[in-house]
Amino acid sequence: GENVEQHPSTLSVQEGDSAVIKCTYSDSASNYFPWYKQELGKGPQLIIDIRSNVGEKKDQRIAVTLNKTAKHFSLHITETQPEDSAVYFCAAIRDSSYKLIFGSGTRLLVRP
Amino acid sequence: DTEVTQTPKHLVMGMTNKKSLKCEQHMGHRAMYWYKQKAKKPPELMFVYSYEKLSINESVPSRFSPECPNSSLLNLHLHALQPEDSALYLCASSQSVLPWAPGNTIYFGEGSWLTVV
Numbered sequence: 007g008e009n010v011e012q013h014p015s016t017l018s019v020q021e022g023d024s025a026v027i028k029c030t031y032s033d034s035a036s037n038y039f040p041w042y043k044q045e046l047g048k049g050p051q052l053i054i055d056i057r058s059n060v061g062e063k064k065d066q067r068i069a070v071t072l073n074k075t076a077k078h079f080s081l082h083i084t085e086t087q088p089e090d091s092a093v094y095f096c097a098a099i100r101d102s103s104y105k106l107i108f109g110s111g112t113r114l115l116v117r118p
Numbered sequence: 119d120t121e122v123t124q125t126p127k128h129l130v131m132g133m134t135n136k137k138s139l140k141c142e143q144h145m146g147h148r149a150m151y152w153y154k155q156k157a158k159k160p161p162e163l164m165f166v167y168s169y170e171k172l173s174i175n176e177s178v179p180s181r182f183s184p185e186c187p188n189s190s191l192l193n194l195h196l197h198a199l200q201p202e203d204s205a206l207y208l209c210a211s212s213q214s215v216l217p218w219a220p221g222n223t224i225y226f227g228e229g230s231w232l233t234v235v
Contacts, residue, residue: 038217048229050226051226055223095160109160111159
């Protein structure tokens with residue numbers, strides 16, 4: 007079955023710096039890759055997603071890149087702010103599946 | 119509006135109690151999900167409902183019993199739980215019953231924190 011590995015497990019950056027979180031997946035049939043942000047005590051919030059027919063997608067300070075050949079995708083946050091501090095989960099899902107496979111999560115801390 | 123509403127936010131129950139978690143969405147979504155999340159872990163799928171019918175049960179113990187009374191509501195009935203069942207229970211929904219379909223997105227609620235004592 008699908009396996010998603012996520013790195014790093016924790017990331018501390020200075021406000022204004024960029025943050026990059028990387029995920030690799032094992033199932034070449036995976037075709038949808040969402041990223042969720044989970045703040046303390048809250049449910050996961052979708053922040054950006056990408057499908058396998060696209061290499062890059064950007065939404066303001068957030069971007070996601072996908073390398074299908076290498077089977078990895080990354081989240082890029084520029085000009086980080088303290089409110090970006092949260093746990094970030096990548097996920098993958100394949101055709102014909104109902105099950106999102108999540109990475110283990112990255113705890114991002116943005117220092118003021 | 120991309121809101122999935124869950125109640126209660128917090129629930130403490132004894133191992134002999136019967137309680138229910140409730141989830142509601144008014145986005146016309148055809149698929150609804152229950153996930154379980156333990157501390158510092160990613161969410162794990164429990165159940166999937168498609169068009170109000172149970173389509174996936176991820177080998178969840180029978181002490182968890184889902185119910186979908188209508189297209190907007192999803193319940194999770196709890197009975198004879200164990201302390202290790204304490205977790206955050208997340209409800210989610212998506213427009214399509216095919217979560218990977220183009221244009222489809224899975225939205226999560228804020229969750230219900232369950233403590234079994």
